[in-house]
Amino acid sequence: MLLEWEAVFAYASRCAATWREALHETAAHRAGASSGASAREAWADGAETMLGAARAQADAYADQLRELLRTSAALTPDSAPRAAAQRMLRQTERYLACLSPSGAWRAAPGAAVPIGGHTLPPLRYNYNALEPYIDAQTMRIHHDVHHQSYVDGLNKAELALQEARQSGDFALVKHWERELAFNGAGHYLHTLFWNVMSPKGGGEPSGPLAEQLARDFGSAEAFRQQFSAAAEKVEGGGWAILVWSPRSRRLEILQAEKHQNLSQWDAVPLLALDVWEHAYYLKHQNKRAAYIDNWWNVVNWPYVNERYLAARQLQWEPY
Known part of the structure; x- marks a missing residue:
């Protein structure tokens, strides 16, 4: 790995030297000592080369993270180091998805996701963090396999x-x-x-959400x-969703079969419960009601309240 990184850093060093030369030429032009057109072209070439080096570094970093996740005995399943490495890999992949082949931004960070550029969001906690209510094996398969399939399907369709x-x-x-x-x-609901x-969820809602x-x-x-x-009465796979309706100015509960059927437009989802069998079958088998009862113990009410407060800012004429 160190030998591979040596080559990457050497390439980046050469690119940096090229850019420094371009900057010096630009400074000389501003002092009236060189041709403006040639200085600008040199600066643009240097910037493009440097951005390409940045992409090469990010590519190499992602490859090394994948290799560590595949081979390192220290990154055991459900461990905090493994979760951290997975999160770093996904953040790097998101960064790369926002770059052109040369390394230039396709879109500013936080702007539109490029067509076909959706990525799997990292979990904010370890796979086993929601036990005993939701088991680690279910979380790993649900997140890494099922959710990834929706990301892939969305990108393919786009x-x-x-x-x-x-x-x-x-x-x-x-x-x-x-x-x-x-x-x-499927991607957005997951x-x-x-x-x-x-892991610190459960309890009762409070604040403005509780009042509403x-x-x-x-x-x-x-x-x-x-x-x-x-949630219990959803036919087949689907969801129960608490939404805010900006037009009627109230909270409502909706069902969604699959991910999209029976959905209601003009609403902002605040709280979603996945009742597809893959969300609970390993631990609860066909006992969906038991899964639902357990799920209330991990609901992140502060996050739901934040979404509610943001959704309330929408002002639509009531009809």
Whole structure:
């Protein structure tokens, strides 16, 4: 690994030297000592080379992280070091997804995700952090396999639709729009699902969210009973979702079959519970109700409250 990094750093050093020379030429131009056009071209070439080196470094870093995750005896399953390495790898992959082949930004950090550039978000906790309520094996398979499949499916659909726009051939548009809806909703709901759970979760909602729950459902307990019943009665795989409706200015509980069917537009999801069998079968088998009861012990109410406060900022005319 050290020998591989030596080559990468040597390349970066050469690129940095090229850029420094370009900067010196630009400074000389400003002092009236050289041609402006040639100085600007030298600076642009140096910047492009340096950005390419940055991409090469990030590529090498990602490769080394993958190798460590594959071979290191120290990165044991469910360990904090392994979770940290996985998170660093995903952050690096997200950075690389925002770069062109030369290393220039496709979009500013925090801006639009490039078409076909969605990535799996890292868990904010270890796989075993939600035990005894949700087991580590389920979390690992659910996050690393199932969620990744939705990310891959979403990227594939986006790229296929982009190709259709470029070619003008929309013969398969119905298929790819269906794939976009299924995998896109799966990706976004799972991303929310990981965030609305926490090892320090459970308890009761508080603050503005608790007040709104009392107004819209009568009490927090009445909300919990309705939400649990809705989750248990989802036919097949799907979700129970607490949403804020900016138009009616109240909280509502929705069901979603698969990820996208029976959904209601004009609503912002705040709290989502996955009741596909892959979310609970290893631990609870066919006892969905037991899984739902356990899940309340890991709900991250402060995060849900933050989403609620942000959603309330939307001001839509009521009808």
